Amino acid sequence: MPQDKPNIVFVLIDALRAGNLGCYGYGKTTSPEIDRIALDGVLFENAFSATNCTDPSITSIFTGINPSGHGIVHHGNGVTKEEIDEFYSQKLEWLPSYLQKAGYGTYGLDWLGRWHKDGFEYYFAKESRFELIKRTNSKLAFLGPLLEPLRKMRNLVLPSFRVSENAYNDGSEITEKAIEIIRTSEAPFFIFLHYWDVHLPYNSGRMKKRARDEKLDKEFLGILSAYRKKSTTDYYMRLFREKGGAAGLLEAYDQSIRRVDGMVGAIAEALKERGIYGKTIIIVTSDHGESLMEHGIVFDHHGLYDVSVRVPLIIKPAGPGQSGRRIRHLASHLDVFPTLAELAGLGAPETADGKSLLPALEKDAPVRELVLLEEEHLQNARALRTADAKYIRTDSSECRRCGMRHGKPEELYEIVSDPEELQDVASDKGGKLGEMRRACAESEKKILRMKNRRLQDSKLDELED
Amino acid sequence: MVTVSEDLKKKLEEKGKESGFDDVREYVHHILNRFMKKLESGRGTGKQFSEEEEGRVKERLEALGYLDD
Numbered sequence: 001m002p003q004d005k006p007n008i009v010f011v012l013i014d015a016l017r018a019g020n021l022g023c024y025g026y027g028k029t030t031s032p033e034i035d036r037i038a039l040d041g042v043l044f045e046n047a048f049s050a051t052n053c054t055d056p057s058i059t060s061i062f063t064g065i066n067p068s069g070h071g072i073v074h075h076g077n078g079v080t081k082e083e084i085d086e087f088y089s090q091k092l093e094w095l096p097s098y099l100q101k102a103g104y105g106t107y108g109l110d111w112l113g114r115w116h117k118d119g120f121e122y123y124f125a126k127e128s129r130f131e132l133i134k135r136t137n138s139k140l141a142f143l144g145p146l147l148e149p150l151r152k153m154r155n156l157v158l159p160s161f162r163v164s165e166n167a168y169n170d171g172s173e174i175t176e177k178a179i180e181i182i183r184t185s186e187a188p189f190f191i192f193l194h195y196w197d198v199h200l201p202y203n204s205g206r207m208k209k210r211a212r213d214e215k216l217d218k219e220f221l222g223i224l225s226a227y228r229k230k231s232t233t234d235y236y237m238r239l240f241r242e243k244g245g246a247a248g249l250l251e252a253y254d255q256s257i258r259r260v261d262g263m264v265g266a267i268a269e270a271l272k273e274r275g276i277y278g279k280t281i282i283i284v285t286s287d288h289g290e291s292l293m294e295h296g297i298v299f300d301h302h303g304l305y306d307v308s309v310r311v312p313l314i315i316k317p318a319g320p321g322q323s324g325r326r327i328r329h330l331a332s333h334l335d336v337f338p339t340l341a342e343l344a345g346l347g348a349p350e351t352a353d354g355k356s357l358l359p360a361l362e363k364d365a366p367v368r369e370l371v372l373l374e375e376e377h378l379q380n381a382r383a384l385r386t387a388d389a390k391y392i393r394t395d396s397s398e399c400r401r402c403g404m405r406h407g408k409p410e411e412l413y414e415i416v417s418d419p420e421e422l423q424d425v426a427s428d429k430g431g432k433l434g435e436m437r438r439a440c441a442e443s444e445k446k447i448l449r450m451k452n453r454r455l456q457d458s459k460l461d462e463l464e465d
Numbered sequence: 466m467v468t469v470s471e472d473l474k475k476k477l478e479e480k481g482k483e484s485g486f487d488d489v490r491e492y493v494h495h496i497l498n499r500f501m502k503k504l505e506s507g508r509g510t511g512k513q514f515s516e517e518e519e520g521r522v523k524e525r526l527e528a529l530g531y532l533d534d
Contacts, residue, residue, distance in 0.1 A: 075531075076522065077526070084510075085512065088510040111522070111525055113514070113518050113522055114514045114519070114522065199529050199530075201530055456504050459503050459506070460500065462503070
């Protein structure tokens with residue numbers, strides 16, 4: 001393969017929290033393949049996403065800018081035309097386009113589409129089995145009431161369809177596509193794989209039945225009884241029954257990780273078979289974490305507690321192995337774009353606010369003192385995370401998904417002595433609270449100033465044109 | 466009061482005359498006014514995605530448990 005730039009395989013596993021991976025100290029075996037990649041690379045123990053939902057989070061990874069800076073602050077149907085306008089008006093540098101301009105073949109294995117597909121010469125969205133099933137179902141609509149029994153029969157004969165019908169299990173398909181690209185691509189390539197298997201409803205394929213755990217069930221039902229939105233409680237009660245209670249849901253989450261882990265292993269194997277594992281940067285991360293009943297939130301990703309925003313971040317550079325070094329310093333998803341650019345021997349992206357993690361990778365040197373976390377989709381909240389503390393400010397009166405308020409208007413946690421954020425010390429530590437509140441507000445202002453400057457510059461450019 | 470360099474003043478006078486402004490202050494006022502209007506304008510890129518694409522994403526998200534939020 002004639003090339004001087006390293007290939008890049010970017011694995012993003014949706015809703016995967018760091019704490020449930022073996023290499024992050026989980027007690028159960030969920031991730032032997034990812035753990036192996038971590039042993040060949042560098043693992044960031046304290047890495048954070050910029051927010052807690054997918055659309056804005058991936059946009060932050062690909063721009064190196066917080067959501068309030070790049071403009072996409074909501075997710076899915078919640079993204080407004082104004083947000084899209086603000087995003088495009090700023091003419092931000094975008095990781096896939098940046099690599100494409102540098103000569104990379106760019107492959108996006110995801111279905112999020114819209115702005116996410118920019119910069120990819122190949123984008124997976126229209127080829128997946130989900131699309132095929134949807135098309136087939138719409139053609140069979142004339143069968144009316146006969147359709148459901150026929151579908152059940154088909155699911156019995158072809159169980160793989162049952163899984164696919166649940167919409168997001170493209171994991172095996174995107175893995176196959178990635179392996180095909182690895183086997184055939186000549187140019188240096190950038191493959192972005194977005195695995196959705198670890199996202200709700202945790203459809204991980206076959207799973208061993210597990211005994212009900214009454215204590216966990218009671219905890220789950222207690223949390224759910226505080227929710228004030230019927231559609232949400234109905235949805236979770238259905239899942240609770242389908243998965244065999246709270247213990248079943250927890251096991252389904254872990255089993256989904258095992259499923260994706262095996263596929264990540266197959267990709268590493270394909271790189272080794274072609275003899276390019278050493279010439280390829282592999283990055284493994286997620287877009288956000290998941291609250292598995294912590295902080296009064298059942299199986300979802302909202303709130304800015306560490307369970308929802310502390311993400312795995314493993315970087316295996318090209319070249320000699322890194323012997324599984326672990327970095328304790330803070331890292332942010334904003335740093336990923338500048339880091340990959342530098343590892344690929346390209347210039348630093350000018351519009352990104354993040355910092356290259358190379359000083360941490362090479363000399364174990366810190367690159368940032370704090371991480372600003374944002375939530376806009378379901379609640380309006382901001383948080384500031386330093387190495388030893390977390391400040392959370394929730395401005396909205398209730399969560400749009402649960403119809404209730406999570407946490408207090410201001411919370412402060414001492415992370416070193418209380419990593420699970422169980423003891424809010426805001427009322428006892430007035431000095432520290434004030435300091436963190438000011439630092440958070442200053443970070444927010446800085447991001448908005450930078451965004452306004454980019455928007456103004458962009459308009460002045462148009463005027464000059 | 467804004468102070469500008471001699472060199473910039475000269476350019477402004479020349480360009481102002483070319484555009485029919487005898488008074489350099491009027492010309493500077495005109496330019497700044499246009500710039501400010503541009504900066505204040507709400508017109509965006511008008512970028513839109515097709516209904517088909519938006520619908521496809523919506524179907525997927527519903528299957529992932531995103532309800533009406």
